[in-house]
Amino acid sequence: MNAVAQEFRCQTVRHSISRRLSWIVAAQIFAALLVMAGAKWFILEREFARKHAEQWEVMASISHEIVRNTAKMGEAAIVEKMTYYAQRRPGTYVVLFRADGSELYRDAAPAFDLAGRDVRNGSFEVPTPPDVAGGTIRGTMALDCNSDRAMIVGILLTVLAAAVVAGLVMGWLVFRTVKRGLAPMMDLAAQTRAIDAQRLGQRLKLTEPVEELQPAVDQFNALMGRLERAYVQLESFNADVAHELRTPLAALIGHTELALSRERSAGELEETLSSNLEELQRLSAMVNDMLFLAQADRGAAARRGEPVSLAALARQVIEFHEAALEDAALEVRIDGDAAVPVDEPLVKRALSNLIGNATRYAQPGTPLAVRIEQAGPGAPVLLEVENTGPAIAPEALPRIFDRFFRVDTVRCAAQGTHHGLGLAIVAAIARMHRGEPRASSDGGRTRVGFWLSVA
Numbered sequence: 001m002n003a004v005a006q007e008f009r010c011q012t013v014r015h016s017i018s019r020r021l022s023w024i025v026a027a028q029i030f031a032a033l034l035v036m037a038g039a040k041w042f043i044l045e046r047e048f049a050r051k052h053a054e055q056w057e058v059m060a061s062i063s064h065e066i067v068r069n070t071a072k073m074g075e076a077a078i079v080e081k082m083t084y085y086a087q088r089r090p091g092t093y094v095v096l097f098r099a100d101g102s103e104l105y106r107d108a109a110p111a112f113d114l115a116g117r118d119v120r121n122g123s124f125e126v127p128t129p130p131d132v133a134g135g136t137i138r139g140t141m142a143l144d145c146n147s148d149r150a151m152i153v154g155i156l157l158t159v160l161a162a163a164v165v166a167g168l169v170m171g172w173l174v175f176r177t178v179k180r181g182l183a184p185m186m187d188l189a190a191q192t193r194a195i196d197a198q199r200l201g202q203r204l205k206l207t208e209p210v211e212e213l214q215p216a217v218d219q220f221n222a223l224m225g226r227l228e229r230a231y232v233q234l235e236s237f238n239a240d241v242a243h244e245l246r247t248p249l250a251a252l253i254g255h256t257e258l259a260l261s262r263e264r265s266a267g268e269l270e271e272t273l274s275s276n277l278e279e280l281q282r283l284s285a286m287v288n289d290m291l292f293l294a295q296a297d298r299g300a301a302a303r304r305g306e307p308v309s310l311a312a313l314a315r316q317v318i319e320f321h322e323a324a325l326e327d328a329a330l331e332v333r334i335d336g337d338a339a340v341p342v343d344e345p346l347v348k349r350a351l352s353n354l355i356g357n358a359t360r361y362a363q364p365g366t367p368l369a370v371r372i373e374q375a376g377p378g379a380p381v382l383l384e385v386e387n388t389g390p391a392i393a394p395e396a397l398p399r400i401f402d403r404f405f406r407v408d409t410v411r412c413a414a415q416g417t418h419h420g421l422g423l424a425i426v427a428a429i430a431r432m433h434r435g436e437p438r439a440s441s442d443g444g445r446t447r448v449g450f451w452l453s454v455a
Helices: 002-012 017-073 075-088 146-193 214-260 266-297 310-320 322-327 344-361 422-432
Strands: 092-097 103-106 119-126 137-144 307-309 331-335 339-341 367-374 381-388 437-442 445-452
Touching: 017 075, 017 092, 017 119, 017 137, 017 146, 075 092, 075 103, 214 266, 266 422, 307 310, 310 322, 310 331, 310 344, 310 367, 322 344, 344 367, 344 381, 344 422, 344 445, 422 437, 422 445
Parallel strands: 331 367
Antiparallel strands: 092 103, 092 137, 119 137, 307 339, 367 381, 381 445, 437 445
16 A cells, blocks of 8 residues: 555656746746746836826916916916816816815816826915905816826736736747757756667767757766676676586485485495485585675674784694695795775685685695785785796786686686685675675696775
8 A cells, every 4th residue: 555655645646847938938038027027016106206296286287377467367267267267277176266165167078087086186276466356276187097097007917918928839839949958968868768688789879969968968878888797797607607506406316315225234324324424514605605795795894802813723724734735735824914894704704715725725845925015004905925827817817806706627627616706705705894706827836815894
């Protein structure tokens, strides 16, 4: 249920980069044009307010002059003049009052709503001459601003419509542009889907060079190269394991079938069981070595203790191999020493594999050398074993640490029951100490060992 829910969540959060970018760009353009429309509205409101104030002042001054100039001729002349000039001041509505508040003059009914929000109202006073009855005349004037308001609203609606259209057009253009820009990525996705276990050698290719994608393509191809090598190595390892297990299993089956083919004495059965035990021990050792290598491949690290003398560890390992060294008429010397915090059992095991390997391939009567070198305090330590014997071909030298790798028949002749994991374990122990294996072979001298990190 949790897996189904997680898959459902993954499907619901999927989105298109092209659509998302197009909507983002469209929204940004729309927002920018909205800000511009707001700024334009504010500027127009301020400018038209100034214009209306000036226009009202001009119209009011005209009415003021008409009343002032005709007041001495009487009220009838004022009414006549105001009626005559009413047609020359469209969009205005004037009412005149006597000093006592009674109405003197009123324009014809206006074509606009006097109570509207877009009407500018104001008043003015006209002192009359002393010889004119009635005293000061007060006037009110309303100025119709609806046409300008309609123009502002029209401009704003035009800007808003342009914002919507521009946002949609730019969003569509961005969508198309991003789609074309992502075409190489879609092509890479199609190429990736075509890669499977039977086509691990296939690599991604860009139809045209793209600066931003090329590093990712290079990294992916490098990853596929490592994966292909690992897959080939795994298949080879599986084949080697099957081959190595087949021989002891065939021997066990053969010995057992032979023992059951007829009546056997207790001594003969004991001999068969002893032979089978040797094969089982060989199988057990091989399985244990393979489990150890699997743990090392999963990133197991060495457990370092207090600094110990590597020369002392080498002497302990040499004592363990003393019988084999005497049989091969070999003498071992230790050159150098270093005190390093290491995992003692692991280093002893690696040294044992190196000395055992050198013992099998060294010419009888020649010396072996265990070399311990360190450039300085804190520097990595080199631990290697040198022997005199058949040289390793240069093309085979990098592979001697591979599992089940055999160099050639000359060097394999004396291997006996060894199953070819010794040097692979040495390389694994080196990696567990954050080091690496090392091998060289020239002039009849072969040196095999590993570097150890002090940290």
